[in-house]
Amino acid sequence: MAAALHPGASVTAAAERGRSAPVGLAKSGRWSAPRRRDARLAYLLLSPTLLLLLAVLAYPVGWEVWTSLTDLSPLKGGPAEFVGLENYRRMLADRVFWRAAAVTVVFGAVTSLAKLALGVGFALLLARPFRGRVFVFLAVFLPWAYPASVSVIGWYWTLSPPITTSYSVFMGNLKHAADGAFGSGAWAFLSVTLFNIWRGSSFIGVFLLAGINAIPPELFECALLESKSAWRRFWLVTVPLLKPFLALAVFLSLTTAFADLANVWMLTAGRIIFPVVGTHAYWLAIQGGQFGPASALSLTLVPMLLAVLLLLFRMFDPPEREPV
Amino acid sequence: MNPKPWGKKAVHAGLLLLVSIYCVFPIYFMLVQSLKSAQEDVFGHPLIVLNPTLENFEELFERTGEPRGFVGRALRRSYPFFDWLENTIIVFAGSVAITLAASVLAAYALGRLQPPGFRWWRRVIFATYVIPHTILFVPLYQVVIRLHLDDNLLALLLVYPTLALPFCVWILSIYFQHLPREVEESALVEGASRLTAFVRIILPMSRPVIVAAGIFALGTIASDFTLASVFLLSEHNQTIPAGLGTMEVALDELLAVAGINLMAIPVVLICAVFARGYVRGLTAAMVEGA
Numbered sequence: 001m002a003a004a005l006h007p008g009a010s011v012t013a014a015a016e017r018g019r020s021a022p023v024g025l026a027k028s029g030r031w032s033a034p035r036r037r038d039a040r041l042a043y044l045l046l047s048p049t050l051l052l053l054l055a056v057l058a059y060p061v062g063w064e065v066w067t068s069l070t071d072l073s074p075l076k077g078g079p080a081e082f083v084g085l086e087n088y089r090r091m092l093a094d095r096v097f098w099r100a101a102a103v104t105v106v107f108g109a110v111t112s113l114a115k116l117a118l119g120v121g122f123a124l125l126l127a128r129p130f131r132g133r134v135f136v137f138l139a140v141f142l143p144w145a146y147p148a149s150v151s152v153i154g155w156y157w158t159l160s161p162p163i164t165t166s167y168s169v170f171m172g173n174l175k176h177a178a179d180g181a182f183g184s185g186a187w188a189f190l191s192v193t194l195f196n197i198w199r200g201s202s203f204i205g206v207f208l209l210a211g212i213n214a215i216p217p218e219l220f221e222c223a224l225l226e227s228k229s230a231w232r233r234f235w236l237v238t239v240p241l242l243k244p245f246l247a248l249a250v251f252l253s254l255t256t257a258f259a260d261l262a263n264v265w266m267l268t269a270g271r272i273i274f275p276v277v278g279t280h281a282y283w284l285a286i287q288g289g290q291f292g293p294a295s296a297l298s299l300t301l302v303p304m305l306l307a308v309l310l311l312l313f314r315m316f317d318p319p320e321r322e323p324v
Numbered sequence: 325m326n327p328k329p330w331g332k333k334a335v336h337a338g339l340l341l342l343v344s345i346y347c348v349f350p351i352y353f354m355l356v357q358s359l360k361s362a363q364e365d366v367f368g369h370p371l372i373v374l375n376p377t378l379e380n381f382e383e384l385f386e387r388t389g390e391p392r393g394f395v396g397r398a399l400r401r402s403y404p405f406f407d408w409l410e411n412t413i414i415v416f417a418g419s420v421a422i423t424l425a426a427s428v429l430a431a432y433a434l435g436r437l438q439p440p441g442f443r444w445w446r447r448v449i450f451a452t453y454v455i456p457h458t459i460l461f462v463p464l465y466q467v468v469i470r471l472h473l474d475d476n477l478l479a480l481l482l483v484y485p486t487l488a489l490p491f492c493v494w495i496l497s498i499y500f501q502h503l504p505r506e507v508e509e510s511a512l513v514e515g516a517s518r519l520t521a522f523v524r525i526i527l528p529m530s531r532p533v534i535v536a537a538g539i540f541a542l543g544t545i546a547s548d549f550t551l552a553s554v555f556l557l558s559e560h561n562q563t564i565p566a567g568l569g570t571m572e573v574a575l576d577e578l579l580a581v582a583g584i585n586l587m588a589i590p591v592v593l594i595c596a597v598f599a600r601g602y603v604r605g606l607t608a609a610m611v612e613g614a
Contacts, residue, residue, distance in 0.1 A: 039440065042433035049430040049449065049489060056486040057452050060463035067463075125339060132340075138596060139344040145595035146351055148547030149565035150584040154354045157577065165577070167370035202347060203543075206599075210606030245610065252491060255456050256547065262458035263549040267569055278459050285462055298459035305454040317447065 061302070068296035075289040087296040096280070101300065104277045107193065108304075111257045112250050114197045119204025119249065124238070126205070127212045137209075143202035148256075152195060152263045159191040185275075188264070196260045200253040207252070211245030247315035254308065258301070277301050351588075358581040365578055380582035405583065407560045408567040412587065415477055415552075415563055416545060419484035423541040424534060426485060427492035432522065434493070435500025436508070446497055453490035457483065458550050468555060479555040480563070487548065488541035495609040499533045500526065536605025539598050546591050 068087055072080035091097050122140050126133060160175055161168035178187035223237035239246070258278050265279045277300055285294035359376040360368060368374060384405045430449070434442045457464070464483065465474070473479040507529065511521040527534075552566040559567070564587040571580045595602070 038437045042437035042439040042442075045429040045433035045437070046445065048426040049493060052426060052482070052486050052489065053449065053452055055467055056457075056464065056483050057455055057460070059467060060460040061455060063463035063466070064460065122343060125336075125343060130336070130340075136340050136344055138599060139347045141595065141599050142351060142592065143347050144543055145592045145599075146588050147543075147565070147591045149549040149552065150568060150587045151350070151354070152549060153565075153568055154357075154581055154584045155350060157580070158350075158353065158357075161577075165365050165370075166368050170370070198346075198350065199547075206603060207606065210603045211610055213603065213607040214610035251453070255454060258456040259458055259547065259550070262456070266550045266553055278456065281459065291462060294462070301459060302455060305456075306451070309451055309454050313447070 061299075064295040064299055067291050068293075068299055070292050072291040073289045074291070080292075083292065087292045091293060091296050091300075096275075097277075097297065097300075100275050100277050100280045100297075103275045104301070105304070107261075107276060108254060108257055108308075111193060111196050111200065112254060115200035115204050115253055116246065116250060118197070118201035119208055120242075120246075122201065122205030123208035123212055126209050137206075140202055140205050143199045144206065145202075146199075148199055148260065149263070151199075152260060153267060155195045156188075156191065156264055156267060160188060192260055192264050196257050199260075200256060203253055203256075204249045207249045208242060208245055211242055211249075214245075215241050244316035247312040251309065251312045251316075254305070354581055354584060358578065358585045360578060362578060380578045381586065383579060384582055384586065403567060403571070403579075404560050405564075405567070405586075408562055408564045409586075411477055411556075411561065412563040412565075415480045415484065416542065416591075418481045419545050420538055420541045422481065422485040423488050423492055423545075424538055427489055427496055427537060428527075428534065430493045431496030431500050432526070433497075435497035435503075436526075438501070446494065450490045450494045452486075457487065457548075461551065461554050464551075465554065474555065475557045475561055477556070477561065477563075480552060483551055483555070484545045484548070485541075488537075488544040491544075492537040492541060495606070496530070496533055496537055499530055499609045503529065530608075532601055532605035533609050534605070535598055535601040536603075536609065539595055539602040542591065542594065 067080075069082060069084060070080040071083050071087075126137055126140065158167070159171055161171050175187040178190055179185070219241060220237065223233050227233050227236065261276055261279055262282075265282060277297060281294045281298040284290045284297060288294075353371070356371065356373050357365065358380055359373045359378070361375065361377050361379060364373060364375065384403065433439065434446050439445070468474050468479045468482070471479075471482070473482065503526065507525055508518075508521045511525055512518070516524070549565045549569060552563050553569045556562045556566045559570075562570070564583060568580050568583045568587075571583075
């Protein structure tokens with residue numbers, strides 16, 4: 001390991017042998033030969049990832065952008081015609097759209113906040129050692145580890161039991177109470193919300209636990225001397241320290257909120273329609289065959305999510321740390 | 325530290341109990357249902373099972389067709405559960421493997437080789453995570469049909485890796501980027517090739533982070549129901565979630581719950597075995613990055 005102790009020596013040695021030198025070693029300039037070779041190798045190694053993302057995400061998004069500008073429909077004979085922003089104009093004039101958009105934003109915000117609050121609680125509970133911690137940790141890990149593709153089936157049919165079972169009367173009463181208070185479909189929507197919070201809080205709890213472990217404990221110990229009030233310590237020390245992890249956690253769990261809605265929509269073969277942008281778009285596309293408006297509608301999610309992403313990026317990938 | 329006061333301890337224990345119940349209860353409930361006989365399902369207590377039976381699980385594997393109560397034999401379908409199980413194992417194992425392979429390569433490129441603008445590459449790749457696949461399935465279906473992969477497990481092997489890929493590339497590349505330069509250099513100086521240095525030094529060092537990425541990928545892939553049921557149509561090609569989704573739950577509620585548990589148990593066990601590694605790996609990546 002002598003080389004490790006003298007990095008300078010190893011640099012020259014590597015350069016003399018003509019090996020591709022590690023990053024940034026070519027002092028002569030940014031575009032030296034080894035560096036260019038490195039860049040070529042880098043693009044080669046990136047290519048599987050980029051190909052997958054191009055085929056599965058970029059092309060479909062491009063298709064949706066194009067389709068949203070046309071009147072493409074499998075029900076209509078002949079080629080699709082370019083209609084410009086007509087689909088968007090009609091969408092913006094539609095009251096249903098605004099209701100769906102509002103519900104989407106509220107749904108995303110409420111689930112994210114609830115997941116964050118619970119997740120922070122779980123993480124703080126588990127951060128300090130106590131007897132039996134491993135069992136509580138596994139319990140907290142369980143909702144996320146239990147595959148949502150099947151637990152959503154169980155969850156949904158439990159909350160709205162299809163046949164007479166020992167719990168269906170109780171659940172039925174709950175359902176009627178919720179639907180009576182907020183309109184039909186409210187209970188189904190609420191049950192998906194609860195499911196998403198249940199599973200997401202588990203993910204965020206474990207994720208933040210990992211984040212707390214990454215923070216040097218001295219920082220928390222200093223805080224203990226600074227202030228006696230646990231509440232003040234939480235807001236003045238814990239939250240700022242955890243901020244990047246909180247932002248990442250919200251980001252990672254946000255898309256699951258929409259995936260869960262889609263799962264239930266699919267599960268019930270579209271019988272349960274949520275007044276949400278995503279599922280409303282499926283309804284247009286599959287039942288109505290209106291691909292153009294459906295694409296326009298589902299694309300409205302993307303700028304919303306990108307805005308959230310940009311906001312969060314500033315927290316977990318701050319630009320000032322970049323030397324370039 | 326001096327011993328905590330008694331009251332504080334009790335609050336702490338109470339909170340722990342509450343959290344555990346909150347997390348475990350829905351799973352307990354499903355487990356109890358799957359162990360019930362049809363009779364107990366209707367007349368028994370919702371939360372406990374008095375005469376646990378494995379008949380629902382057995383029935384999944386070999387459907388005897390014994391009519392249950394008022395439901396006639398004619399109405400009941402049999403399900404190729406073995407095929408579903410096999411398909412699920414292939415799809416999950418394959419997708420996680422592809423995710424890890426692609427993300428390790430990409431992360432090495434971004435974290436170690438650092439081509440010009442690598443931070444932006446990483447950001448763009450990570451940003452793709454925000455796009456819900458579920459809003460894309462009409463064009464995705466076209467991609468799948470053009471590649472002649474409809475009703476084929478390969479369709480899922482193409483789509484699933486992209487679910488977790490952005491995050492896996494992100495944490496792995498941040499971890500690789502902050503590994504000290506010397507770890508590779510000493511091997512390179514001694515005449516090892518870049519590949520050898522990677523396989524012998526970098527990979528073993530980053531095992532916890534790779535485990536974390538793998539568990540994240542497994543959890544993410546296992547949460548998809550929509551894509552599986554859109555792309556896999558014929559009965560024998562389905563995975564467990566897609567297959568269970570086609571069950572007539574009004575008739576086969578207990579069977580469906582048994583299927584849910586059969587799918588969940590292996591996934592949960594894998595996650596539980598690696599649970600500590602998952603946290604350790606995330607921590608390792610976070611110490612460096614974020």
